[in-house]
Amino acid sequence: xxxxxxxxxxxxxxxxxxxxxxxxxxxxxxxLAAPDxxxxxxAEEGEPVDKISSxxxxxxxxxxxxxxxxxxxxxxxxxxxxxDNRNWFVIHCYSGYENKVRYNLEQRIETMGMKDKIFDVVIxxxxxxxxxxxxxxSIERHVFPGYVLVNMILTEESWYVVRNTxxxxxxxxxxxxPTPLRPEEVSQILKxxxxxxxxxxVTFKQGERVRVIDGPFNDFRGTVxxxxxxxxxxxxxxxxxxxxTPVELDFLQVEKA
Numbered sequence: 359x360x361x362x363x364x365x366x367x368x369x370x371x372x373x374x375x376x377x378x379x380x381x382x383x384x385x386x387x388x389x390l391a392a393p394d395x396x397x398x399x400x401a402e403e404g405e406p407v408d409k410i411s412s413x414x415x416x417x418x419x420x421x422x423x424x425x426x427x428x429x430x431x432x433x434x435x436x437x438x439x440x441x442d443n444r445n446w447f448v449i450h451c452y453s454g455y456e457n458k459v460r461y462n463l464e465q466r467i468e469t470m471g472m473k474d475k476i477f478d479v480v481i482x483x484x485x486x487x488x489x490x491x492x493x494x495x496s497i498e499r500h501v502f503p504g505y506v507l508v509n510m511i512l513t514e515e516s517w518y519v520v521r522n523t524x525x526x527x528x529x530x531x532x533x534x535x536p537t538p539l540r541p542e543e544v545s546q547i548l549k550x551x552x553x554x555x556x557x558x559x560v561t562f563k564q565g566e567r568v569r570v571i572d573g574p575f576n577d578f579r580g581t582v583x584x585x586x587x588x589x590x591x592x593x594x595x596x597x598x599x600x601x602x603t604p605v606e607l608d609f610l611q612v613e614k615a
Contacts (some may be wrong), residue, residue, distance in 0.1 A: 378453040443511045445538035448530040449520060453504040456481045459525040460506060466519055475516040478509040482547050493554040522548055558590050567615040568594060578613055
């Protein structure tokens with residue numbers, strides 16, 4: 359009997375150890391599977407899933423803004439907003455000092471670091487051909503003597519730099535408030551400066567006596583009867599065989615007698 363009880367005791371001990379070994383992995387497997395089992399149950403039961411869905415929503419919003427062309431358009435349209443503040447202003451100076459004023463202002467812009475506020479200084483000029491004593495010469499004529507154009511963003515600092523430039527007597531405007539030029543005025547001035555054909559300076563008027571200096575009627579004298587500025591032509595009444603004959607000539611073919 360004692361031997362049977364010892365045998366039963368020995369058989370009972372390994373059974374308990376095996377039971378512990380078999381049962382111990384099961385709770386671990388259940389614990390690992392629990393989060394997977396609980397997540398869908400929370401969604402099925404209608405519980406809030408903000409913590410799960412919010413990262414996905416953020417990634418979707420980022421990708422949409424990256425692919426959305428409107429975001430790029432907004433960035434591109436936002437850049438010219440600075441350029442919209444640019445305007446052309448007119449400053450007054452002594453006649454004949456326009457080039458000196460431009461040089462002085464460009465030096466001040468460079469030394470005072472105002473390139474981001476003052477962009478361009480322009481003297482409206484036009485090429486002109488002048489005929490004197492039978493000789494042609496090309497000159498650069500100031501369209502608006504005593505005035506200089508400045509393209510700038512008007513601030514207190516930029517106003518101070520321009521206004522205190524040597525040779526500048528003031529801005530064109532009401533009181534201390536400079537008046538910017540209208541866009542159509544600026545385009546008209548720039549087109550006039552960029553004209554391909556040089557302007558011919560006319561030194562004679564209708565009814566005045568002129569002398570022909572070129573062509574088959576060279577050295578003939580006559581009276582100006584008509585001036586065509588658009589085609590740079592002049593009609594001269596020349597005495598030919600005792601009769602007044604109209605002759606159409608180029609501006610450069612005649613000079614004031």
